[in-house]
Amino acid sequence: MIDPVAAPITTTVLTTVAGAATPQLEPCLRVLWSPMLRDDHAVRVAYSLDAATQELIFVAGPLVVLIATTVADPAAGLVTAGILGLTGSLWFATAAPARRWRGTATVTHWVGPLRSAPLARLLIALLFVGATIGAFTVAITAYAEQLGTPSVASWLIAANALGALAGGLAYTTASAAANHHRRLQLLLCALALGYAPLMIQTSTPGTMLLAILSGLALPPVLACSFTLIAQLAPEGTITEAHAWMITAFGAGNATGSALAGLAADTASSRLALATSVIMALLALLATAPPLVRAIPRRASQQ
Template identity: 60%
Template sequence: MPRLLSASLIGRLPTGMAPLAILLTVREHGGDYRLAGLLAALYAGSAAVCGPVLGRLIDRTRQAPVLLASAATSTAAFLVLGLVDPVRSVAVGAVAAVVAGAATPQLEPCLRVLWEHVVVGEHHVRAAFSLDAATQELIFVCGPLVVLGATAFGGPSAGLIAAAAVGLLGAVWFATARPARAWRGTRVERHWAGPLRGAGVLRLFAALVCVGATIGAFTVGITGYAEVAGNPSAAGWLIALNAAGALVGGLAYTAVPVAHREDRRLLLLLALLALGYLPLVLVLNIPVMAVFALLSGCALPAVLASAFALIARMAPEGTLTEAHAWMITSFGVGNALGSAAAGTLLDLVSPAAAFSLATAAACASTALALRRLLT
């Protein structure tokens, strides 16, 4: 378990590194923020679209070969993106960004599929899901720090080269672990819709889109709030406190007993998530907002851990890796939509409107779970 979790976190660091590394590389070559944003969006978008495709391939074959092949492809694309001038060769940079994202190794879905094979007992499997969800925060805390460290020694482009190196290291370490090498896809009758045909699955994914929108709106809203409050640097600390709350909440949730009905547990947790973001709408002074930022993050890992456990029961046989990949895509799409909408609200209205959007999205996720997801 320590090896799989550690390797997964290291291999997924490029997700937290790529946006900043791309920005620094483009700016180094004299490009503007519009080009940097375009390349970052191409990377994230292709990862979201192709994740379920790779997940389906893994479900039908094995984990190790697909992980190693995708890691090698993504690494090569990161190297190209770091070594060429993306301003003079926009097309090459765009293709490299798309390939780097599309070939992102599906370490996160593979890890969640393996938990039931390496952890004994339902309670311990749920605890592993919670620990997994909590430690995800480290990717987005440590990823930018690794980029800054690499660029301090090797210049702005070193961030992308570092992303290539750590991504390959983590994927190889994970794929060569015995559980990953031993895992085989289930031979069952295939259906073009994969896990999407499962009862309640689409509603669960829609709820995760709303959860992602909550987080995206919060991140943009808290940044705008800090600027309006006259202390732009506070945004980093407030976002870090939100992540710290998530880490604490996730670790605490590992001790919670297994739910009799996981869908009812998820409904309660989604309601707590909405309740956690509601006080931010008041837009109080920074010390009070710091407390609320910490508290608002606490429920997220529990929500994700419950969703992980639920999809394991809802996904049709032989589609679990793809189902987990769809969960990641759903959350990522929601995050992007929430960020975009919150940015518009910041420009037109106020930070309070962005926080209201975050709360409304969390309430929408709760509403989607009101009707039972399990039959």
């Protein structure tokens, strides 16, 4: 195993290659829900469970790798991650729905689904949503270090994921939205309001409760966004549109982490936590004009 400290360039190159080789299963999975279920309510429930399940993955995945690293060595952690990724990819690729699915012919365009201006604006909003989550992770770690108990950070992040899981499960019972754009705005308001109380920085048990509450709105925001992407993406580009969503969320996550780190280093963890709220408000601002127009969908793609 290469020592990342002794060989940073080699490690960076290999890490980049590993990231580039990671199968884009998320957009492929979300394209399958509609043909598999063929019912709007069932698809909405699937989107919500999809978003909620990610929270389990974000918590359970690192935990499994950490156990492997603790029991054996860091190389065992990497091997475990590789085995999990390969197993999941093969399982998905050989599943009957994935094998039956076929794409539809479409007119190619050099910007793909980004030629839809409302979709591009939704992706900008999702970039800020990703920044909200990235800022929280760094800020809550800085808060734990400020308390002198760095290990508490992992529990606070897990509490946030628990809240997100609960929010995703609860959203499966929500009725159909008459206006998905309006619902997304309300959910983004809830996202900002959920992170705002963390700036109070109460005792650890109090912050744990606030961390749970802060996670509630994320899966509903993502589930509603999945539905909007299906409406806004030009015909034949839905898979690529979902891939852009993941890219936007990931880029936002990295940006939010950097901004919160800068705020924590130059000011305080309180300001770093405020970064999460600011990012959520910027996401809301990006969705201020209507995303879905009252015109036929096909006409809007020409």
